[in-house]
Amino acid sequence: xxxxxxxxxxxxxxxxxxxxxxxxxxxxxxxxxxxxxxxxxxxxxxxxxxxxxxxxxxxxxxxxxxxxxxxxxxxxxxxxxxxxxxxxxxxxxxxxxxxxxxxxxxxxxxxxxxxxxxxxxxxxxxxxxxxxxxxxxxxxxxxxxxxxxxxxxxxxxxxxxxxxxxxxxxxxxxxxxxxxxxxxxxxxxxxxxxxxxxxxxxxxxxxxxxxxxxxxxxxxxxxxxxxxxxxxxxxxxxxxxxxxxxxx
Amino acid sequence: xxxxxxxxxxxxxxxxxxxxxxxxxxxxxxxxxxxxxxxxxxxxxxxxxxxxxxxxxxxxxxxxxxxxxxxxxxxxxxxxxxxxxxxxxxxxxxxxxxxxxxxxxxxxxxxxxxxxxxxxxxxxxxxxxxxxxxxxxxxxxxxxxxxxxxxxxxxxxxxxxxxxxxxxxxxxxxxxxxxxxxxxxxxxxxxxxxxxxxxxxxxxxxxxxxxxxxxxxxxxxxxxxxxxxxxxxxxxxxxxxxxxxxxxxxxxxxxxxxxx
Numbered sequence: 031x032x033x034x035x036x037x038x039x040x041x042x043x044x045x046x047x048x049x050x051x052x053x054x055x056x057x058x059x060x061x062x063x064x065x066x067x068x069x070x071x072x073x074x075x076x077x078x079x080x081x082x083x084x085x086x087x088x089x090x091x092x093x094x095x096x097x098x099x100x101x102x103x104x105x106x107x108x109x110x111x112x113x114x115x116x117x118x119x120x121x122x123x124x125x126x127x128x129x130x131x132x133x134x135x136x137x138x139x140x141x142x143x144x145x146x147x148x149x150x151x152x153x154x155x156x157x158x159x160x161x162x163x164x165x166x167x168x169x170x171x172x173x174x175x176x177x178x179x180x181x182x183x184x185x186x187x188x189x190x191x192x193x194x195x196x197x198x199x200x201x202x203x204x205x206x207x208x209x210x211x212x213x214x215x216x217x218x219x220x221x222x223x224x225x226x227x228x229x230x231x232x233x234x235x236x237x238x239x240x241x242x243x244x245x246x247x248x249x250x251x252x253x254x255x256x257x258x259x260x261x262x263x264x265x266x267x268x269x270x271x272x273x274x275x276x277x278x
Numbered sequence: 279x280x281x282x283x284x285x286x287x288x289x290x291x292x293x294x295x296x297x298x299x300x301x302x303x304x305x306x307x308x309x310x311x312x313x314x315x316x317x318x319x320x321x322x323x324x325x326x327x328x329x330x331x332x333x334x335x336x337x338x339x340x341x342x343x344x345x346x347x348x349x350x351x352x353x354x355x356x357x358x359x360x361x362x363x364x365x366x367x368x369x370x371x372x373x374x375x376x377x378x379x380x381x382x383x384x385x386x387x388x389x390x391x392x393x394x395x396x397x398x399x400x401x402x403x404x405x406x407x408x409x410x411x412x413x414x415x416x417x418x419x420x421x422x423x424x425x426x427x428x429x430x431x432x433x434x435x436x437x438x439x440x441x442x443x444x445x446x447x448x449x450x451x452x453x454x455x456x457x458x459x460x461x462x463x464x465x466x467x468x469x470x471x472x473x474x475x476x477x478x479x480x481x482x483x484x485x486x487x488x489x490x491x492x493x494x495x496x497x498x499x500x501x502x503x504x505x506x507x508x509x510x511x512x513x514x515x516x517x518x519x520x521x522x523x524x525x526x527x528x529x530x531x532x533x534x535x536x537x538x
Contacts, residue, residue, distance in 0.1 A: 080409055101415040108413075115410035117402075119325075129414050133317065179414075 031056050032077060032187070032219065037086035038243075039072055046072050047083070048243030054236075056091075059213050059220040061230045061251075063265060064240035065274060070223035071112075073240065074189050077221070078107060090187070105134060108180035108218075112192040114172040116164035116179070123160035126150060126178045135183055149178040153208055170201035177205070181212055188213065190222040194229050206232035227266055230254075239265060241274065305497050312417070312424040323425040330391050330426070330492065331433030335440065337390060338383050342441035345378055346370060346448025354457050366459065367467035370449035375476045376535075379442040381528050384487030387434055388520035392495040395426055396516035399499025400509040408500070423496040427489060434488025435481040442480055479535040486531060487524045494520035 032054040039047040046069035054060045064070050075081040077088055079095050088095045095103065116125045126146035129135050137145075147157045153174040164172055173193065180188055190209060194202035206229050213220045213233075222233050230237060231251065238248040239262050247259040254266065264272030353369045399422055402408050408418050446468060453459040498516035502508045 075409070078413055080412055101417075104413055104415045109410070111406045111410055113405055115406040117407055117410070128416075132319070133415050135415075 031091060032221070033087075033089045034073075034077070035087045035089075037073070037076060037088060038084045039069070039076060039081065040084055045243055047076070047086075049086070050240070050243070050245055052238055052245055052248065054219060054221060056219050057217050059210070059222070059233055059235045060238060061222045061224060061234035061236075062238045062240055063223075063225060063227075063230060065225065065265070068240050069243060070240055071191055074109075074191060074221065074223060078104065078109070078189070101133070105129075105183070106186045107189065108183065108185035108187070109189040110173070110176045110180045110191065110193055112195055114164070114176035116172055116175055118164055121161050121163055122150070122167070122175050123147065125164065125175060126182050128179060129183045145182060146178070149182050150175070152181070152212070153178045154204065170197050170204070173197065173201075173205055174208070177208060177212070181216065184216065185218060187219045187221075188216075190220065190224075190233075192224055192226075193222060194224065194226050199228075202226065202228065203232075209233050225265075227268075230266075241265075301501075302493075302497055305500075306493055308419055309423045309427045309493060309496065312419045313428050317420055319421055319425055322421060323429060326426045326429035326492075327433055329394070330387070330429045330488070331437060334387060334390055334433075334437055337386055338437050338441050339444050341382050341386050342374070342379065342445035343448035343451075345382055346374055346445030346450075347452040348448075349373055349378065349445070350449035350452040350457065354453070363457075366449065366453050366457065367464045368471040370453075371446055371468040371472050372476060374445035374449070375442045375472060375480045377528075377532070379445055380438045380480050380483035380487060381524070383434065383438045383441040383484065384491065384524040384528070385521055387430075387437070387488060387491045388494070388517055388524055391430070392491045392516050392520040393513050395492060395495025396499040396502075396513045397509055399496060400502030400512040403500065403502050404504055404508060418500065423500070426496055427492045430488035430490075430492030431485050432488070434491070435484035437488075438480055438484030439477075442477075475535065475538060479531065482535075483528060483531050486527050490523045490527060491520045494523065 034050050034052045037047050037050040038045070050073060062070050062073065072081055076083050077090075077095060079100055082096070090103070090106075117128070120128070123143050123146040124131065126149055127142035130137050130142035130145060131139065143160070147160055150157065150160060155171065155174055155178070159167065159171065159175075164175065167175065177193075180190075193205050193209060197205065209220070209222065210233055212218075220233070222229070224230060234251040236248065236250050237254050239246045239259070241261050247257055247262045249257060254262070257263070260273050264274050349370050350366050353366045354363050357363045357365055399408075402422070408422075411418050411421060450461070450464055450468070453464055454461045494516045498512040498519065502512035
Protein backbone atom coordinates (compact mmCIF):
# COMPACT_ATOMS: atom_id res chain seq x y z
CA UNK A 31 0.00 0.00 0.00
CA UNK A 32 1.09 3.56 -0.74
CA UNK A 33 0.17 6.00 2.04
CA UNK A 34 0.58 9.79 2.12
CA UNK A 35 0.06 11.60 5.44
CA UNK A 36 -0.09 15.39 5.50
CA UNK A 37 2.34 15.92 2.62
CA UNK A 38 3.31 19.57 2.10
CA UNK A 39 5.53 20.97 -0.62
CA UNK A 40 6.31 24.57 -1.58
CA UNK A 41 8.50 26.04 -4.30
CA UNK A 42 9.71 29.44 -3.07
CA UNK A 43 6.53 31.28 -1.98
CA UNK A 44 4.21 28.98 -3.93
CA UNK A 45 2.52 26.28 -1.85
CA UNK A 46 1.80 23.37 -4.18
CA UNK A 47 0.82 20.62 -1.75
CA UNK A 48 -0.89 21.70 1.47
CA UNK A 49 -1.43 18.51 3.40
CA UNK A 50 -2.18 15.63 1.05
CA UNK A 51 -3.60 12.49 2.67
CA UNK A 52 -4.10 9.55 0.36
CA UNK A 53 -4.11 5.73 0.50
CA UNK A 54 -3.63 3.59 -2.60
CA UNK A 55 -4.44 -0.07 -2.02
CA UNK A 56 -2.07 -2.74 -3.31
CA UNK A 57 -3.01 -3.99 -6.78
CA UNK A 58 -5.47 -1.18 -7.41
CA UNK A 59 -5.47 1.48 -10.10
CA UNK A 60 -5.82 4.99 -8.65
CA UNK A 61 -6.29 7.96 -10.96
CA UNK A 62 -5.49 11.41 -9.61
CA UNK A 63 -7.33 14.19 -11.40
CA UNK A 64 -7.09 17.94 -11.07
CA UNK A 65 -6.48 21.07 -13.09
CA UNK A 66 -3.17 22.03 -14.65
CA UNK A 67 -0.64 23.26 -12.10
CA UNK A 68 -2.38 21.73 -9.09
CA UNK A 69 0.65 19.64 -8.13
CA UNK A 70 -0.23 16.21 -9.54
CA UNK A 71 3.22 15.62 -11.02
CA UNK A 72 4.88 16.99 -7.88
CA UNK A 73 2.89 14.46 -5.86
CA UNK A 74 4.18 11.56 -7.98
CA UNK A 75 7.74 12.89 -7.74
CA UNK A 76 7.39 13.09 -3.94
CA UNK A 77 6.37 9.43 -3.81
CA UNK A 78 9.36 8.50 -5.98
CA UNK A 79 11.70 10.57 -3.83
CA UNK A 80 12.62 12.83 -6.78
CA UNK A 81 11.24 15.77 -4.79
CA UNK A 82 11.51 15.90 -1.01
CA UNK A 83 8.33 17.04 0.79
CA UNK A 84 8.65 19.93 3.26
CA UNK A 85 6.44 18.08 5.74
CA UNK A 86 4.43 14.88 6.01
CA UNK A 87 5.24 11.23 5.50
CA UNK A 88 5.05 8.92 2.51
CA UNK A 89 5.27 5.17 3.01
CA UNK A 90 5.21 2.26 0.60
CA UNK A 91 4.26 -1.02 2.28
CA UNK A 92 4.94 0.65 5.63
CA UNK A 93 8.47 1.83 4.74
CA UNK A 94 9.27 5.52 4.52
CA UNK A 95 10.32 6.35 0.95
CA UNK A 96 13.38 8.25 2.21
CA UNK A 97 14.71 5.38 4.37
CA UNK A 98 17.17 2.74 3.22
CA UNK A 99 18.63 2.04 -0.22
CA UNK A 100 16.85 4.37 -2.65
CA UNK A 101 18.05 2.50 -5.75
CA UNK A 102 16.57 -0.74 -4.40
CA UNK A 103 13.35 1.13 -3.56
CA UNK A 104 13.11 2.54 -7.09
CA UNK A 105 13.71 -0.91 -8.60
CA UNK A 106 10.11 -1.71 -7.58
CA UNK A 107 8.75 1.18 -9.68
CA UNK A 108 8.07 1.75 -13.34
CA UNK A 109 7.07 5.13 -14.71
CA UNK A 110 5.64 6.42 -17.97
CA UNK A 111 6.48 10.11 -18.31
CA UNK A 112 4.25 12.69 -19.97
CA UNK A 113 6.62 13.17 -22.92
CA UNK A 114 7.80 9.53 -22.74
CA UNK A 115 11.29 10.83 -21.69
CA UNK A 116 13.08 8.33 -23.93
CA UNK A 117 16.86 8.63 -24.14
CA UNK A 118 17.61 10.15 -27.55
CA UNK A 119 21.06 8.61 -27.80
CA UNK A 120 19.90 5.02 -27.35
CA UNK A 121 17.96 2.82 -29.77
CA UNK A 122 14.45 1.81 -28.78
CA UNK A 123 15.36 -1.65 -27.45
CA UNK A 124 18.08 -0.21 -25.21
CA UNK A 125 15.59 2.35 -23.88
CA UNK A 126 13.17 -0.45 -23.03
CA UNK A 127 15.88 -2.69 -21.56
CA UNK A 128 17.73 0.18 -19.83
CA UNK A 129 17.28 -1.30 -16.39
CA UNK A 130 18.19 -4.79 -17.59
CA UNK A 131 21.51 -3.67 -19.06
CA UNK A 132 22.96 -2.16 -15.88
CA UNK A 133 22.68 -2.15 -12.10
CA UNK A 134 21.26 -4.86 -9.88
CA UNK A 135 18.85 -6.17 -12.55
CA UNK A 136 21.60 -6.53 -15.18
CA UNK A 137 21.47 -9.57 -17.41
CA UNK A 138 23.18 -10.71 -20.65
CA UNK A 139 22.64 -8.37 -23.57
CA UNK A 140 20.89 -11.00 -25.71
CA UNK A 141 18.42 -11.75 -22.90
CA UNK A 142 17.78 -8.06 -22.30
CA UNK A 143 17.11 -7.52 -26.01
CA UNK A 144 14.74 -10.50 -26.12
CA UNK A 145 12.80 -9.12 -23.13
CA UNK A 146 12.71 -5.66 -24.72
CA UNK A 147 11.29 -7.04 -27.95
CA UNK A 148 8.74 -9.07 -25.98
CA UNK A 149 7.64 -5.93 -24.08
CA UNK A 150 7.47 -3.97 -27.34
CA UNK A 151 5.16 -6.65 -28.73
CA UNK A 152 3.11 -6.40 -25.53
CA UNK A 153 2.44 -2.73 -26.27
CA UNK A 154 1.65 -3.42 -29.92
CA UNK A 155 4.97 -2.56 -31.54
CA UNK A 156 6.82 -4.94 -33.85
CA UNK A 157 10.45 -5.99 -33.49
CA UNK A 158 11.22 -3.74 -36.48
CA UNK A 159 11.24 -0.65 -34.26
CA UNK A 160 13.75 -2.15 -31.81
CA UNK A 161 16.76 -0.67 -33.58
CA UNK A 162 15.16 2.67 -34.46
CA UNK A 163 15.98 5.80 -32.43
CA UNK A 164 13.21 7.60 -30.49
CA UNK A 165 13.32 10.63 -32.81
CA UNK A 166 12.29 8.37 -35.71
CA UNK A 167 9.00 7.40 -33.99
CA UNK A 168 5.63 9.14 -33.84
CA UNK A 169 4.31 10.54 -30.54
CA UNK A 170 2.01 7.55 -30.04
CA UNK A 171 4.82 5.08 -30.72
CA UNK A 172 7.09 6.93 -28.29
CA UNK A 173 4.41 6.66 -25.60
CA UNK A 174 4.16 2.93 -26.25
CA UNK A 175 7.94 2.57 -26.02
CA UNK A 176 7.78 4.52 -22.75
CA UNK A 177 5.09 2.11 -21.55
CA UNK A 178 7.22 -0.88 -22.58
CA UNK A 179 10.15 0.62 -20.61
CA UNK A 180 7.93 1.17 -17.57
CA UNK A 181 6.93 -2.52 -17.48
CA UNK A 182 10.25 -4.01 -18.67
CA UNK A 183 11.39 -5.12 -15.22
CA UNK A 184 7.88 -6.25 -14.12
CA UNK A 185 7.57 -3.56 -11.43
CA UNK A 186 5.17 -3.89 -8.50
CA UNK A 187 4.13 -0.22 -8.78
CA UNK A 188 3.64 1.75 -12.00
CA UNK A 189 3.08 5.49 -12.37
CA UNK A 190 1.57 7.04 -15.48
CA UNK A 191 2.00 10.80 -15.89
CA UNK A 192 -0.55 12.20 -18.36
CA UNK A 193 -0.39 9.06 -20.53
CA UNK A 194 -2.67 10.35 -23.29
CA UNK A 195 -1.64 14.01 -23.52
CA UNK A 196 -0.90 15.05 -27.09
CA UNK A 197 -2.33 11.90 -28.67
CA UNK A 198 -5.26 11.64 -31.06
CA UNK A 199 -8.44 10.06 -29.53
CA UNK A 200 -7.87 6.68 -31.16
CA UNK A 201 -4.25 6.44 -29.98
CA UNK A 202 -5.34 7.70 -26.57
CA UNK A 203 -7.88 4.86 -26.46
CA UNK A 204 -5.18 2.35 -27.41
CA UNK A 205 -2.91 3.60 -24.62
CA UNK A 206 -5.76 3.57 -22.07
CA UNK A 207 -6.66 -0.02 -22.99
CA UNK A 208 -3.02 -1.07 -22.80
CA UNK A 209 -2.60 0.48 -19.37
CA UNK A 210 -5.74 -1.19 -18.06
CA UNK A 211 -4.75 -4.59 -19.51
CA UNK A 212 -1.18 -4.39 -18.25
CA UNK A 213 -2.14 -3.30 -14.74
CA UNK A 214 -4.72 -6.07 -14.47
CA UNK A 215 -2.45 -8.69 -15.99
CA UNK A 216 0.60 -7.80 -13.85
CA UNK A 217 -1.40 -7.23 -10.67
CA UNK A 218 0.58 -4.03 -10.20
CA UNK A 219 -0.43 -1.03 -8.11
CA UNK A 220 -0.92 1.89 -10.48
CA UNK A 221 -1.22 5.64 -10.03
CA UNK A 222 -2.16 7.66 -13.07
CA UNK A 223 -2.38 11.42 -13.21
CA UNK A 224 -4.48 12.93 -15.92
CA UNK A 225 -7.18 15.47 -16.72
CA UNK A 226 -8.57 13.35 -19.54
CA UNK A 227 -11.91 12.00 -18.25
CA UNK A 228 -11.99 9.28 -20.92
CA UNK A 229 -8.73 7.96 -19.48
CA UNK A 230 -10.14 8.18 -15.96
CA UNK A 231 -13.12 6.00 -16.85
CA UNK A 232 -10.96 3.52 -18.78
CA UNK A 233 -8.15 3.12 -16.25
CA UNK A 234 -9.42 3.84 -12.73
CA UNK A 235 -10.54 1.56 -9.94
CA UNK A 236 -10.62 4.62 -7.70
CA UNK A 237 -10.27 8.36 -8.21
CA UNK A 238 -8.79 11.18 -6.15
CA UNK A 239 -9.23 14.82 -6.99
CA UNK A 240 -6.38 17.20 -6.11
CA UNK A 241 -7.41 20.83 -5.76
CA UNK A 242 -5.67 23.72 -4.00
CA UNK A 243 -3.00 21.40 -2.65
CA UNK A 244 -5.30 18.91 -0.91
CA UNK A 245 -7.35 15.86 -1.89
CA UNK A 246 -10.83 17.29 -2.42
CA UNK A 247 -12.58 13.98 -3.01
CA UNK A 248 -11.58 10.34 -3.24
CA UNK A 249 -13.60 7.21 -3.86
CA UNK A 250 -14.32 4.32 -6.22
CA UNK A 251 -14.85 5.23 -9.89
CA UNK A 252 -18.47 4.01 -9.81
CA UNK A 253 -19.32 6.62 -7.14
CA UNK A 254 -17.62 9.51 -8.92
CA UNK A 255 -20.56 10.67 -11.04
CA UNK A 256 -22.95 10.74 -8.09
CA UNK A 257 -20.52 12.42 -5.68
CA UNK A 258 -21.87 15.73 -4.35
CA UNK A 259 -18.53 17.59 -4.33
CA UNK A 260 -19.04 20.69 -6.51
CA UNK A 261 -15.35 20.93 -7.49
CA UNK A 262 -15.40 17.30 -8.67
CA UNK A 263 -18.63 17.81 -10.59
CA UNK A 264 -17.32 20.96 -12.26
CA UNK A 265 -14.12 19.17 -13.24
CA UNK A 266 -15.61 15.94 -14.59
CA UNK A 267 -18.21 17.82 -16.62
CA UNK A 268 -15.71 20.42 -17.83
CA UNK A 269 -17.82 23.42 -16.75
CA UNK A 270 -16.24 26.86 -17.02
CA UNK A 271 -18.26 28.17 -14.07
CA UNK A 272 -18.14 26.75 -10.58
CA UNK A 273 -15.96 26.80 -7.46
CA UNK A 274 -12.78 26.21 -9.50
CA UNK A 275 -11.66 29.45 -11.15
CA UNK A 276 -11.22 29.05 -14.90
CA UNK A 277 -8.26 31.41 -14.86
CA UNK A 278 -5.51 30.21 -12.52
CA UNK B 279 18.08 54.09 4.24
CA UNK B 280 18.85 55.37 0.73
CA UNK B 281 22.54 55.66 1.53
CA UNK B 282 22.62 51.98 2.53
CA UNK B 283 21.03 50.80 -0.73
CA UNK B 284 24.26 50.45 -2.78
CA UNK B 285 25.84 48.53 0.09
CA UNK B 286 22.83 46.24 0.26
CA UNK B 287 23.05 45.60 -3.49
CA UNK B 288 26.76 44.83 -3.25
CA UNK B 289 26.11 42.59 -0.25
CA UNK B 290 23.41 40.68 -2.09
CA UNK B 291 25.63 40.24 -5.16
CA UNK B 292 28.51 39.00 -2.99
CA UNK B 293 26.25 36.55 -1.16
CA UNK B 294 24.81 35.33 -4.48
CA UNK B 295 28.32 34.88 -5.87
CA UNK B 296 29.49 33.00 -2.79
CA UNK B 297 26.37 30.84 -2.89
CA UNK B 298 27.04 29.96 -6.54
CA UNK B 299 30.70 29.23 -5.82
CA UNK B 300 29.65 26.96 -2.96
CA UNK B 301 27.15 25.09 -5.13
CA UNK B 302 29.73 24.60 -7.90
CA UNK B 303 32.30 23.39 -5.33
CA UNK B 304 29.84 20.88 -3.85
CA UNK B 305 28.91 19.71 -7.37
CA UNK B 306 32.60 19.32 -8.28
CA UNK B 307 33.28 17.35 -5.09
CA UNK B 308 30.32 15.09 -5.79
CA UNK B 309 31.45 14.58 -9.43
CA UNK B 310 34.96 13.61 -8.34
CA UNK B 311 33.55 11.26 -5.68
CA UNK B 312 31.36 9.58 -8.30
CA UNK B 313 34.41 9.07 -10.56
CA UNK B 314 36.04 7.04 -7.80
CA UNK B 315 33.09 4.89 -6.74
CA UNK B 316 31.06 2.35 -8.68
CA UNK B 317 28.98 1.95 -10.70
CA UNK B 318 31.13 3.01 -13.63
CA UNK B 319 29.63 3.23 -17.09
CA UNK B 320 32.31 2.24 -19.65
CA UNK B 321 30.11 2.93 -22.68
CA UNK B 322 29.31 6.46 -21.53
CA UNK B 323 33.00 7.01 -20.75
CA UNK B 324 34.05 5.77 -24.22
CA UNK B 325 31.51 8.10 -25.88
CA UNK B 326 32.79 11.03 -23.79
CA UNK B 327 36.40 10.20 -24.72
CA UNK B 328 35.41 10.22 -28.39
CA UNK B 329 33.43 13.48 -28.18
CA UNK B 330 35.78 15.46 -25.97
CA UNK B 331 39.07 14.06 -27.25
CA UNK B 332 39.10 12.65 -30.74
CA UNK B 333 36.40 14.83 -32.29
CA UNK B 334 38.00 18.01 -30.88
CA UNK B 335 41.33 17.26 -32.55
CA UNK B 336 40.60 19.03 -35.89
CA UNK B 337 39.56 22.32 -34.25
CA UNK B 338 42.46 22.13 -31.79
CA UNK B 339 44.92 21.42 -34.61
CA UNK B 340 43.69 24.31 -36.77
CA UNK B 341 43.70 26.73 -33.83
CA UNK B 342 47.22 25.70 -32.82
CA UNK B 343 48.79 25.80 -36.27
CA UNK B 344 47.51 29.29 -37.07
CA UNK B 345 48.44 30.57 -33.61
CA UNK B 346 51.97 29.14 -33.87
CA UNK B 347 52.39 30.62 -37.34
CA UNK B 348 51.14 34.06 -36.27
CA UNK B 349 53.30 33.93 -33.15
CA UNK B 350 56.42 33.31 -35.27
CA UNK B 351 55.60 36.32 -37.46
CA UNK B 352 54.95 38.55 -34.41
CA UNK B 353 58.13 37.55 -32.63
CA UNK B 354 60.17 37.98 -35.80
CA UNK B 355 58.85 41.49 -36.50
CA UNK B 356 58.90 42.50 -32.83
CA UNK B 357 62.36 41.01 -32.26
CA UNK B 358 63.69 42.87 -35.31
CA UNK B 359 63.28 46.14 -33.39
CA UNK B 360 66.16 45.16 -31.12
CA UNK B 361 67.97 42.70 -33.44
CA UNK B 362 66.56 39.63 -31.70
CA UNK B 363 64.96 37.86 -34.70
CA UNK B 364 66.90 34.69 -33.89
CA UNK B 365 64.82 33.95 -30.78
CA UNK B 366 61.77 32.97 -32.83
CA UNK B 367 62.13 29.15 -32.22
CA UNK B 368 62.64 29.55 -28.47
CA UNK B 369 59.80 32.03 -27.94
CA UNK B 370 57.37 30.09 -30.13
CA UNK B 371 58.20 26.92 -28.19
CA UNK B 372 57.89 28.44 -24.74
CA UNK B 373 54.87 30.54 -25.71
CA UNK B 374 52.99 27.61 -27.15
CA UNK B 375 53.89 25.03 -24.51
CA UNK B 376 53.61 27.15 -21.39
CA UNK B 377 50.76 29.45 -22.28
CA UNK B 378 49.04 29.55 -25.64
CA UNK B 379 48.71 25.81 -26.19
CA UNK B 380 46.87 25.05 -22.93
CA UNK B 381 44.84 28.28 -22.87
CA UNK B 382 43.69 28.14 -26.49
CA UNK B 383 42.91 24.43 -26.32
CA UNK B 384 41.05 25.06 -23.05
CA UNK B 385 39.01 27.87 -24.60
CA UNK B 386 38.26 25.84 -27.73
CA UNK B 387 37.12 22.95 -25.52
CA UNK B 388 34.96 25.40 -23.54
CA UNK B 389 33.37 26.56 -26.79
CA UNK B 390 32.96 23.15 -28.36
CA UNK B 391 32.55 20.67 -25.50
CA UNK B 392 31.16 22.69 -22.58
CA UNK B 393 28.38 24.07 -24.75
CA UNK B 394 27.56 20.66 -26.15
CA UNK B 395 27.51 18.96 -22.72
CA UNK B 396 25.39 21.75 -21.21
CA UNK B 397 22.88 21.74 -24.08
CA UNK B 398 22.60 17.93 -24.06
CA UNK B 399 22.13 17.58 -20.31
CA UNK B 400 19.82 20.62 -20.11
CA UNK B 401 17.65 19.14 -22.88
CA UNK B 402 17.59 15.85 -20.96
CA UNK B 403 16.48 17.79 -17.90
CA UNK B 404 13.65 19.70 -19.55
CA UNK B 405 12.38 16.55 -21.30
CA UNK B 406 12.40 14.65 -17.95
CA UNK B 407 15.08 12.23 -19.15
CA UNK B 408 17.07 12.90 -15.97
CA UNK B 409 14.04 12.10 -13.82
CA UNK B 410 13.59 8.99 -15.95
CA UNK B 411 17.19 7.98 -15.21
CA UNK B 412 16.52 8.25 -11.47
CA UNK B 413 13.35 6.17 -11.71
CA UNK B 414 15.41 3.56 -13.57
CA UNK B 415 17.69 3.34 -10.49
CA UNK B 416 20.54 5.16 -12.26
CA UNK B 417 22.27 8.12 -10.61
CA UNK B 418 22.70 11.02 -13.05
CA UNK B 419 25.99 11.97 -11.33
CA UNK B 420 27.40 8.51 -12.09
CA UNK B 421 25.85 8.09 -15.53
CA UNK B 422 26.07 11.60 -17.00
CA UNK B 423 28.59 13.64 -15.02
CA UNK B 424 31.41 11.33 -13.88
CA UNK B 425 32.22 9.88 -17.36
CA UNK B 426 32.34 13.35 -18.94
CA UNK B 427 34.48 14.90 -16.20
CA UNK B 428 36.90 11.93 -16.22
CA UNK B 429 37.13 12.11 -20.02
CA UNK B 430 37.83 15.87 -19.79
CA UNK B 431 40.57 15.31 -17.20
CA UNK B 432 42.25 12.62 -19.31
CA UNK B 433 41.84 13.78 -22.91
CA UNK B 434 42.41 17.52 -22.72
CA UNK B 435 46.08 17.12 -21.63
CA UNK B 436 46.57 14.94 -24.71
CA UNK B 437 44.85 17.56 -26.85
CA UNK B 438 47.11 20.21 -25.31
CA UNK B 439 50.17 18.08 -26.13
CA UNK B 440 48.95 17.79 -29.74
CA UNK B 441 48.20 21.53 -29.81
CA UNK B 442 51.69 22.33 -28.51
CA UNK B 443 53.35 20.19 -31.19
CA UNK B 444 51.12 21.51 -33.99
CA UNK B 445 51.60 25.12 -32.81
CA UNK B 446 55.38 24.69 -32.86
CA UNK B 447 55.01 23.14 -36.30
CA UNK B 448 53.07 26.23 -37.44
CA UNK B 449 55.90 28.46 -36.24
CA UNK B 450 58.45 26.16 -37.85
CA UNK B 451 56.69 26.27 -41.24
CA UNK B 452 56.48 30.07 -41.27
CA UNK B 453 60.03 30.51 -39.99
CA UNK B 454 61.61 28.08 -42.42
CA UNK B 455 59.46 28.82 -45.49
CA UNK B 456 59.17 32.60 -45.32
CA UNK B 457 61.53 34.00 -42.69
CA UNK B 458 64.68 32.24 -43.86
CA UNK B 459 65.39 30.06 -40.79
CA UNK B 460 67.42 26.88 -41.18
CA UNK B 461 65.11 23.88 -40.56
CA UNK B 462 67.55 21.78 -38.52
CA UNK B 463 68.73 24.73 -36.42
CA UNK B 464 65.12 25.71 -35.71
CA UNK B 465 64.31 22.25 -34.37
CA UNK B 466 67.51 22.02 -32.32
CA UNK B 467 66.85 25.44 -30.77
CA UNK B 468 63.28 24.50 -29.97
CA UNK B 469 64.15 21.19 -28.32
CA UNK B 470 67.17 22.53 -26.45
CA UNK B 471 65.22 25.43 -25.00
CA UNK B 472 62.23 23.53 -23.64
CA UNK B 473 62.54 22.10 -20.13
CA UNK B 474 60.61 19.16 -18.66
CA UNK B 475 58.78 21.54 -16.29
CA UNK B 476 57.41 23.47 -19.30
CA UNK B 477 55.84 20.28 -20.64
CA UNK B 478 54.59 19.20 -17.20
CA UNK B 479 52.97 22.62 -16.65
CA UNK B 480 51.30 22.40 -20.05
CA UNK B 481 49.83 18.98 -19.31
CA UNK B 482 48.72 19.89 -15.77
CA UNK B 483 46.99 22.99 -17.13
CA UNK B 484 45.33 20.81 -19.78
CA UNK B 485 43.95 18.45 -17.12
CA UNK B 486 42.67 21.35 -15.02
CA UNK B 487 41.06 23.07 -18.00
CA UNK B 488 39.52 19.82 -19.23
CA UNK B 489 38.03 19.19 -15.80
CA UNK B 490 36.69 22.74 -15.59
CA UNK B 491 35.19 22.61 -19.10
CA UNK B 492 33.38 19.31 -18.50
CA UNK B 493 32.26 20.27 -14.97
CA UNK B 494 30.78 23.59 -16.08
CA UNK B 495 28.88 21.88 -18.92
CA UNK B 496 27.47 19.31 -16.52
CA UNK B 497 26.70 21.79 -13.72
CA UNK B 498 24.79 24.27 -15.86
CA UNK B 499 23.06 21.47 -17.76
CA UNK B 500 21.87 19.82 -14.55
CA UNK B 501 20.67 23.18 -13.17
CA UNK B 502 18.98 24.35 -16.35
CA UNK B 503 15.68 26.24 -16.27
CA UNK B 504 12.59 25.15 -18.16
CA UNK B 505 12.01 25.15 -21.91
CA UNK B 506 14.13 26.21 -24.86
CA UNK B 507 15.05 29.45 -23.10
CA UNK B 508 16.31 27.50 -20.09
CA UNK B 509 18.51 25.34 -22.33
CA UNK B 510 19.85 28.42 -24.13
CA UNK B 511 20.64 30.21 -20.87
CA UNK B 512 22.33 27.14 -19.40
CA UNK B 513 24.49 26.74 -22.51
CA UNK B 514 25.52 30.40 -22.58
CA UNK B 515 26.26 30.50 -18.85
CA UNK B 516 28.29 27.28 -19.02
CA UNK B 517 30.60 28.63 -21.74
CA UNK B 518 31.03 31.98 -19.97
CA UNK B 519 31.82 30.29 -16.65
CA UNK B 520 34.18 27.76 -18.21
CA UNK B 521 36.09 30.44 -20.16
CA UNK B 522 36.49 32.72 -17.13
CA UNK B 523 37.45 29.86 -14.80
CA UNK B 524 39.97 28.52 -17.34
CA UNK B 525 41.65 31.93 -17.58
CA UNK B 526 41.61 32.35 -13.79
CA UNK B 527 42.99 28.83 -13.27
CA UNK B 528 45.66 29.58 -15.89
CA UNK B 529 46.79 32.59 -13.88
CA UNK B 530 46.92 30.59 -10.64
CA UNK B 531 48.71 27.62 -12.22
CA UNK B 532 51.18 29.86 -14.04
CA UNK B 533 51.96 31.52 -10.70
CA UNK B 534 52.45 28.11 -9.08
CA UNK B 535 54.77 26.82 -11.82
CA UNK B 536 56.59 30.16 -12.04
CA UNK B 537 57.45 29.86 -8.35
CA UNK B 538 58.94 26.35 -8.74
